[in-house]
Amino acid sequence: xxxxxxAAKITHVPSMYLSELDGPQKGFRQxxxxxxxxxxxxxxxxxxxxxxxxxxxxxxxxxxxxxCAAHWAGTYTSNELPHFISNMEFEYDGNPELGRLIAEECNxxxxxxxxxxxxxLDPEYGTxxxxxxxxxxxxxxxxxxxxxxxxxxxxxxxxLGWALRKAIEEKYEGTVAILASGSLSHRFAQNGQAPxxxxxxxxxxxxxxxxxxxxxxENAEWEDFCEMLPEYAVKGHGEGFMHDTAMLLGALxxxxxxxxxxxxxxxFGSSGTGQINAIFxxxxxxxxxxxGPQASVTKSFEPGxxxx
Numbered sequence: 001x002x003x004x005x006x007a008a009k010i011t012h013v014p015s016m017y018l019s020e021l022d023g024p025q026k027g028f029r030q031x032x033x034x035x036x037x038x039x040x041x042x043x044x045x046x047x048x049x050x051x052x053x054x055x056x057x058x059x060x061x062x063x064x065x066x067x068c069a070a071h072w073a074g075t076y077t078s079n080e081l082p083h084f085i086s087n088m089e090f091e092y093d094g095n096p097e098l099g100r101l102i103a104e105e106c107n108x109x110x111x112x113x114x115x116x117x118x119x120x121l122d123p124e125y126g127t128x129x130x131x132x133x134x135x136x137x138x139x140x141x142x143x144x145x146x147x148x149x150x151x152x153x154x155x156x157x158x159x160l161g162w163a164l165r166k167a168i169e170e171k172y173e174g175t176v177a178i179l180a181s182g183s184l185s186h187r188f189a190q191n192g193q194a195p196x197x198x199x200x201x202x203x204x205x206x207x208x209x210x211x212x213x214x215x216x217x218e219n220a221e222w223e224d225f226c227e228m229l230p231e232y233a234v235k236g237h238g239e240g241f242m243h244d245t246a247m248l249l250g251a252l253x254x255x256x257x258x259x260x261x262x263x264x265x266x267x268f269g270s271s272g273t274g275q276i277n278a279i280f281x282x283x284x285x286x287x288x289x290x291x292g293p294q295a296s297v298t299k300s301f302e303p304g305x306x307x308x
Contacts, residue, residue: 002169009278016033057126088128222258233245
């Protein structure tokens with residue numbers, strides 16, 4: 001039936017939008033923008049009809065949520081960084097059918113998920129920024145999934161990723177790409193020091209840690225990376241506690257995954273955070289190594305597969 005054709009871990013730094021505007025930062029993030037355009041080009045070549053974004057700027061405090069409204073249009077200003085993203089216009093088409101199919105399969109696999117196909121809720125900038133550069137002509141339909149998960153197990157996020165793949169492959173008539181929209185380390189520069197860290201990572205430790213992770217990705221060391229992910233999410237200040245990354249790897253087969261990541265925008269620092277655009281080739285996997293659902297079978301808090 002359907003096909004998961006492309007998977008990627010991407011940046012969504014708001015300085016990409018500033019990079020378009022006249023002023024001292026014009027052209028500042030062209031490499032990141034070019035990486036998004038390359039991912040878009042490959043999606044088009046692969047016949048992708050819908051892009052699903054795991055958005056680490058969509059904060060949720062219970063359940064998993066899918067924004068699959070039929071259409072969005074408006075003007076967006078970031079509540080976090082209104083001096084970076086202000087009055088950014090957007091218009092995209094959603095995919096209610098796919099969103100409902102994903103939620104149905106997630107629930108069937110024990111991950112409580114709600115699809116919102118009739119909602120006034122607009123996507124957050126973890127979705128809007130990449131779509132600005134990948135989907136300016138509205139070529140792709142868009143589905144956004146909450147990935148700033150404050151009280152969730154990483155195991156459940158991995159299982160959500162696998163359920164998403166099963167929904168695509170077994171129930172959907174189409175071709176889909178998935179994007180984990182979030183940084184590596186995400187320790188912002190201290191207030192007042194942001195200009196000094198415009199192109200830097202916050203600390204040598206975090207930068208070295210991020211580079212080691214990228215090296216692991218490029219060498220397909222997935223068993224080791226999946227084992228260290230919960231601790232890396234905490235000690236590495238992973239954005240959204242790295243639930244987007246858990247979802248991505250769950251869809252790819254978790255530690256069974258055997259492909260090497262391809263970096264299309266090399267690692268860079270931004271306001272203290274560590275950023276990248278990298279494509280993860282999709283391969284055939286059984287899914288046997290993907291963690292099972294946890295919240296639905298756990299009667300008390302178990303920290304092992306969650307953030308500390």
